[in-house]
Amino acid sequence: MSRIGVVTFPGSLDDVDTVRAVRLVGAEPVALWHGDADLRSVDAVILPGGFSYGDYLRAGAIARFAPVMGEVVAAAGRGLPLLGICNGFQVLCEAGLLPGALTRNESLHFVCRDQPLRVDNPDTVWTSRYARDAEIVIPLKHMEGCYVADADTLRRLSGEGRVVFRYLGNPNGSRDDIAGVTDATGRIVGLMPHPEHAVDPLTGPGTDGLGMFQSVLDHLVAA
Amino acid sequence: MTSTDTVDTVAHAAATPDHPQPYRELGLRAEEYARIREILGRRPTDAELAMYSVMWSEHCSYKSSKVHLRYFAETTTDEMRAKMLAGIGENAGVVDVGDGWAVTFKAESHNHPSYVEPVQGAATGVGGIVRDILAMGARPLAVQDSIRFGPADAPDTRRVLPGVVAGVGGYGNCLGLPNVGGEVVFDATYAGNPLVNALCVGAMRAQDLHLAHATGRGNKVILFGARTGLDGIGGVSVLASDTFSGDEGGTGRKKLPSVQVGDPFTEKVLIECCLELFAAGLVVGIQDLGGAGLSCATSELASAGDGGMLVDLDRVPLRAKDMTPAEVLSSESQERMMAVVRPDDVADFLAVCRKWDVLATEIGEVTDSGRLVITWHGSVVVDVPPRTVAHEGPVYRRPVARPVAQDALVADSPDRLARPATPDELRTTVLRMVASPNLASRRWVTQQYDRYVRGGTVLAQPADAGMIRIDERTGRGVAVATDCNARFVALDPYAGAQLALAEAYRNVAVTGAVPAAVTDCLNFGSPEDPGVMWQFREALHGLADGCRALGIPVTGGNVSFYNSTGDTAILPTPLVGVLGVIDDVRHRIATAIGPGQELFLLGTTRDEFGGSEWAHVAHGHLGGRPPSVDLAAERLLARTLHAASRAGLVAAAHDLSDGGLAQAVVEAALIGGTGCRITLPAGADPFVWLFAESAGRALVAVPADAADRFAELCAERGQPATRIGDVPAESADVVIDGVATFGLAELAAAWEGTLPKLFG
Numbered sequence: 006m007s008r009i010g011v012v013t014f015p016g017s018l019d020d021v022d023t024v025r026a027v028r029l030v031g032a033e034p035v036a037l038w039h040g041d042a043d044l045r046s047v048d049a050v051i052l053p054g055g056f057s058y059g060d061y062l063r064a065g066a067i068a069r070f071a072p073v074m075g076e077v078v079a080a081a082g083r084g085l086p087l088l089g090i091c092n093g094f095q096v097l098c099e100a101g102l103l104p105g106a107l108t109r110n111e112s113l114h115f116v117c118r119d120q121p122l123r124v125d126n127p128d129t130v131w132t133s134r135y136a137r138d139a140e141i142v143i144p145l146k147h148m149e150g151c152y153v154a155d156a157d158t159l160r161r162l163s164g165e166g167r168v169v170f171r172y173l174g175n176p177n178g179s180r181d182d183i184a185g186v187t188d189a190t191g192r193i194v195g196l197m198p199h200p201e202h203a204v205d206p207l208t209g210p211g212t213d214g215l216g217m218f219q220s221v222l223d224h225l226v227a228a
Numbered sequence: 229m230t231s232t233d234t235v236d237t238v239a240h241a242a243a244t245p246d247h248p249q250p251y252r253e254l255g256l257r258a259e260e261y262a263r264i265r266e267i268l269g270r271r272p273t274d275a276e277l278a279m280y281s282v283m284w285s286e287h288c289s290y291k292s293s294k295v296h297l298r299y300f301a302e303t304t305t306d307e308m309r310a311k312m313l314a315g316i317g318e319n320a321g322v323v324d325v326g327d328g329w330a331v332t333f334k335a336e337s338h339n340h341p342s343y344v345e346p347v348q349g350a351a352t353g354v355g356g357i358v359r360d361i362l363a364m365g366a367r368p369l370a371v372q373d374s375i376r377f378g379p380a381d382a383p384d385t386r387r388v389l390p391g392v393v394a395g396v397g398g399y400g401n402c403l404g405l406p407n408v409g410g411e412v413v414f415d416a417t418y419a420g421n422p423l424v425n426a427l428c429v430g431a432m433r434a435q436d437l438h439l440a441h442a443t444g445r446g447n448k449v450i451l452f453g454a455r456t457g458l459d460g461i462g463g464v465s466v467l468a469s470d471t472f473s474g475d476e477g478g479t480g481r482k483k484l485p486s487v488q489v490g491d492p493f494t495e496k497v498l499i500e501c502c503l504e505l506f507a508a509g510l511v512v513g514i515q516d517l518g519g520a521g522l523s524c525a526t527s528e529l530a531s532a533g534d535g536g537m538l539v540d541l542d543r544v545p546l547r548a549k550d551m552t553p554a555e556v557l558s559s560e561s562q563e564r565m566m567a568v569v570r571p572d573d574v575a576d577f578l579a580v581c582r583k584w585d586v587l588a589t590e591i592g593e594v595t596d597s598g599r600l601v602i603t604w605h606g607s608v609v610v611d612v613p614p615r616t617v618a619h620e621g622p623v624y625r626r627p628v629a630r631p632v633a634q635d636a637l638v639a640d641s642p643d644r645l646a647r648p649a650t651p652d653e654l655r656t657t658v659l660r661m662v663a664s665p666n667l668a669s670r671r672w673v674t675q676q677y678d679r680y681v682r683g684g685t686v687l688a689q690p691a692d693a694g695m696i697r698i699d700e701r702t703g704r705g706v707a708v709a710t711d712c713n714a715r716f717v718a719l720d721p722y723a724g725a726q727l728a729l730a731e732a733y734r735n736v737a738v739t740g741a742v743p744a745a746v747t748d749c750l751n752f753g754s755p756e757d758p759g760v761m762w763q764f765r766e767a768l769h770g771l772a773d774g775c776r777a778l779g780i781p782v783t784g785g786n787v788s789f790y791n792s793t794g795d796t797a798i799l800p801t802p803l804v805g806v807l808g809v810i811d812d813v814r815h816r817i818a819t820a821i822g823p824g825q826e827l828f829l830l831g832t833t834r835d836e837f838g839g840s841e842w843a844h845v846a847h848g849h850l851g852g853r854p855p856s857v858d859l860a861a862e863r864l865l866a867r868t869l870h871a872a873s874r875a876g877l878v879a880a881a882h883d884l885s886d887g888g889l890a891q892a893v894v895e896a897a898l899i900g901g902t903g904c905r906i907t908l909p910a911g912a913d914p915f916v917w918l919f920a921e922s923a924g925r926a927l928v929a930v931p932a933d934a935a936d937r938f939a940e941l942c943a944e945r946g947q948p949a950t951r952i953g954d955v956p957a958e959s960a961d962v963v964i965d966g967v968a969t970f971g972l973a974e975l976a977a978a979w980e981g982t983l984p985k986l987f988g
Binding site: 015016018019021022025054059060061114115117118146205207 | 394401402491492585676679684
């Protein structure tokens, strides 16, 4: 069975949800602890949402220095699929694994809502289950979700098809409506919305989030 | 004391009986101070005086309400008590919800701090109630907030409301607890005294219940969590050097705000740490540090256990220099807990704390001396019988008198008010009501709260109640609603409190859950005003009698007095929270209506407008009598809904309350994103049917092919039910036959526009 690691930092909040989503698609969730420089032979890693270390400095700024992150960065360099959700996306940007940064929402308010997205890139290991330009609804909830990058980077991201998701109705002021991006290999993806909250119509707006977990499982099973 | 270098020890106090002490400044009356001297057989030390003064405050000792609160116990029958695992007096009430699960829930006020400093006041309100739940051994699962402000368009409301919302959201979001409901209410009487009532619900396996007991002589007392600082010291600062060391020049020593500052990250880690400690069986007794800080935790733990405790105050980790023992004992620094641990378990306990980077310090041990003894720099600064601090504070029988103005208020019937009569007038009234601050969409507030975290949220705002799944395997869950229409309480406190109970009960029932237990947060004006005490006593009796009639116990609660601005007391606001149980959340009833459904109005509509939202919005009027109370009808409604939903006859349901049928229809349509057609019964007065606030009613959507069976089921049970309309396919209009047609977009603009316009 494919093993997918979910990292718990102090202040991680959606690790339980992410573990549940991994289990729902039939993979084996593996708990990874921030203080252990050990990935426990997992086949992919997810950095979940939350407020790691309280995020009092800058979201994700401390978490990137956690012992586990050294292993994550090294493994990502060897091609390990890596997903950062919300705070996890912020950590990936802070760690330099993804370009750009997440800053305070334009409204200066925390925002929690069911967010329509367009899938711009279904060719990553995390989005292969979606059709190009598919419209999906995934909850988002964050205070610092405004994606920013310099003009060159934004041009390059769009030009290279590395924008994975765009907002339909921008909730936070993100440049170019960017909700999620990937690295050049399509193995590392970060997004602000929470696919793990859209896996069961009983507790979320639908099941549109399952595709991300199924996609990586497809990739791991095929590999 | 005369200098910061010298500590007021017990020996020193005994030797200086005539040393003047600032007991008045600390809020103690001369006879209370005399009583302390009598208990101790000497004058108290500064540290003891600090402890007694905070623990004998209204907030901690319930000295004005105690004689009345007994009524809850007197009216709780054995049958009601059967499902209660812990009740009033514990950190929070605990209810057996079946399958070996226990659920604990409680509401608490943080009103005054939230006016002074809205963000931190509200944030620490959430933090405090979450620790109360944690201290019972439960994992906190969700929060709700009932918040009340002055007029929506008042400049100060623009300061207080966004701050309170940011505080509730900022703390709860970072803590990882979904916010699943509550209230936002505006009324002029809350202008200088907003109400911030936070509720938390948690769950545990029934055998894991932890109580705040310090038992076992020789067991260690461990303080863990945040360091202790100068925040939240409040009145005790008069004991500090400023006054007594000749430091009047104000050389800059410590004057921190009396409102505490919250750190939700520390609390999140503390929660996980505590749960791991509980699971490992390393905790004998536990107590959170809230109001009155260490004074409260040490005296309450000691008096609930073997009666004695020895504490070395020097060991308490501090974050400020030169704190006096009185300050250390009174500090309300947040995110702290105190545990009693067997000596053999201390090493393991500390190891778990290290894993979570939680500071933990052994500060003392349990004794059987019957005394709480606290040392500082090697000298005894506190030596008291702990019960006299924690439980044997003063008890007052405050004068109670029905206010003279009450008769005039009741006599001022809304019947004289001009009513809309023509279709045009009714149409305008619907739109005006829907957009009024008390009825408009709460989205601007609730979208600042995470409702998804932990993946157990089945219902949240704008549903009538929040619903949380507690067992993923079986689907067992709980629903919680908090309500109070304070205008009804002002007109008739007894009936008004029952109406608050009925509304919360109904809000739980319309989700398909079975109401099981009650918590309360009783917000009133000054207990020194006999009229306020009358409101309090009447409301409390109404609530207790109502609970007995409904067969569900009050498991805990909170009293907040002195809510007034100048001489104007707030509307009496006994907030009621009802907890319901649902054996499988997949059977929950939705709020959104959909095409192909027939609409029923359950209950009886009467010409009742006293205290109504219509009287308030259209005429600024408050007078007359509140709607009639019929708790048997509420019980019947709840049981009918439950039976019908289990028979597959209910697609959606929505409680009728503020704003009446018109408001319920508009909300159900907007939430469902569909129009609908309403046909009032022949001969009905459309104004009364659309806007009356009669209790015991709900709007129910039934699959069209089940409508006849649903009607039969109601008839069999004697449940009044009126076929009132349907939901056509692809309808974008809400049509009230013979009255008006509204486009959904027009209603949405009215309903959704108000709060963003006011608060940005």
